[in-house]
Amino acid sequence: TVDGDRLWRSLMELAEIGAYEDEQTGLRGVRRLALTDADAQGRRKLVSWMEEAGLTVRVDAVGNIYGRRAGTVPDAPPVMIGSHIDSVATAGAFDGCLGVLGGLEIIRTLNERGITTRRPLEIASFSEEEGVRFGTDMLGSAVAAGRIPLEEAHALTDADGLAFGDELARIGFAGPHGVRLDPPPYAYVECHIEQGPLLFRSGTDVGVVTGTQGISWQEIVVHGRAAHAGATPTEMRADAGLVAAGIVRHLRTMVDSGDYGRLRATVGHLTLHPGDTNIVPARADLTVDLRNPDEECMVRAEEHLARHLDRLQETQDGVRITTRRMARTSPVAFDGRLRKIVAREAEALGLTHSPILSGAGHDAQEMAAVCPAVMVFARGEYDGISHSPREYSTAESCTRAINLLAATALTLADE
């Protein structure tokens, strides 16, 4: 079993990089968006920890960081333990970091005990998993798995028009190594906080993740007509903000209708232009985040939304609507054999466990395209709230999940 105190100290130390005071909650949160200076500082800290642990570090052309510990069979494909250290704008200390630092803690423990494995172990920290800066989530792992071409990733821009490729070079993490994993890993394992309420509410120690939902992200731009708020008769307006508000509400009625299975829908971003008190908005920019564990339901929801937008455009004078795809993944089921191994190791460790579908997207779902993959969920506090400074998991929950990750990785590494 790993050193839970050391793991916790590393988590807290990394959380200082990009720490901010959250006005609303009064809590100390983490803001370490991909390829910002804070992310660069976090990456340098991780690399130094990897090197201290004796790992051979390489950085690839999309900024993914890998740290390898040799096995006794030198050319055997490695068991990869990965996740990410970039964060959303209002994050806690655990999302992603637990998986990467948990992997590091496993290496430190093996080093201390002088334990060797047949296969190499490789810690992976993937770029822009959150997708909040450049608009596509699981970006680094999707490039490594071959789903998204490197050039496409490099060309993505943030809200200020800065390109991923330029920002990666700027922070010194445009590495010399190729992005494809060749040979692919023997297996990929990832530990993550649940980010949902199930383990917390049921008091279960750990989750054995069965798979991930589909994710559909798009940007919608509603074009209307700027006009004077006082002098323009209501019937002469083409109010982009009013149309956008209708879209936000309509998404919720889609969810509530039950017609699209277990659909979740979120508008996380919405701005009006020019954004002045006395101007009818000329334009509204919003993002739509749809989630669905069922691909067929997801496609129907997307089609319904597209038709709804068409209808708005046709029936509302002066309104034009454009959409842009940001990200799209289908549901992924994790490897059955690996899930059985995780469940068996949980039993062996005396942990209560249950199968659980992930609500969030994870690097593991990208890796699942190139090798058997599986995930372990650590229990979160406060109904598992995440993407919020309220996000919290106890040292005990973290340690339990990393012990299970270690047992699973070691079993696989000796196969």
Added chain:
Amino acid sequence: TVDGDRLWRSLMELAEIGAYEDEQTGLRGVRRLALTDADAQGRRKLVSWMEEAGLTVRVDAVGNIYGRRAGTVPDAPPVMIGSHIDSVATAGAFDGCLGVLGGLEIIRTLNERGITTRRPLEIASFSEEEGVRFGTDMLGSAVAAGRIPLEEAHALTDADGLAFGDELARIGFAGPHGVRLDPPPYAYVECHIEQGPLLFRSGTDVGVVTGTQGISWQEIVVHGRAAHAGATPTEMRADAGLVAAGIVRHLRTMVDSGDYGRLRATVGHLTLHPGDTNIVPARADLTVDLRNPDEECMVRAEEHLARHLDRLQETQDGVRITTRRMARTSPVAFDGRLRKIVAREAEALGLTHSPILSGAGHDAQEMAAVCPAVMVFARGEYDGISHSPREYSTAESCTRAINLLAATALTLADE
């Protein structure tokens, strides 16, 4: 009659200051928000024009610029001709500028013809009429008229937290003169583009403005709870953006209900925090602009909205709503005698005219508290659209309205 070409050239020259290319319309617009560098440049241009026209210029402590032409009765209270040169973010060349540069053109014409008046004529250019930068419209004229204390105006801040007083000093227009007009003007006259469709649709030359509507501006902040867009069950969310969208839609149902007279409602500004694709919004900031020609209807609309917000807060778990008053004016009726003079002068000039209620707020409604005031509306093109780069008025429409303003001002100045 004034020199319409010279008036047009001045309008177009001023419109170059703060000019921008509007992406959406492909038009060249004006962006000269109060107390920005562009506004400072526009102010310097205006002062130099005033000085060239022989006016005695003074700037007061709220940044209002006055240029006086002496009358033959030296101590007589002046006839004031005013408006503003600050603009919204997506403006045209006419809103405010026509009134100020029209006044200047009247002075130029009188100088050329060697015409003197009994009373002094005073051109006024008021600060922050639009209210879009510091949140309160008609700010400079409201301070001059004594409705808003100078200290309160100085303390107002913009979105970046910059204070009006500091910005005024920065651009060099914190003048040495007291803000109160003592003695008050003998009369106040203002020419403005209509900013509405009535003159355009009826083909009427000019409007004789009967008064202005009430204006109610407030900022609403909806506090919810940041949460993961993928992992958070719908029923566990406190989605500030969804609540805000409901407020936007509710305002429109209030307008459509007819229960609040001729209410107009606009949400011109709405932002979500943190504003990331995969985060349920923790907070939404929005502005509400209500207009009503009837004070009793306005009060009922405000009360209904307040109750609606209370109810949302009570019924939606985890949602808290706060409001902040930004600006509030009651409907104002312009002086009956002055309106008759305007109508008579319109007849004398052979202009078709009709009485018209202003949809927008104007400096004249503040001046109406200290002296008899009246307004002339110039016809706008394209249904009078304003607060948009589409805003346009022909040289003929502008010249006609300024000729009427001149005749009115001269009549009053010789009383």
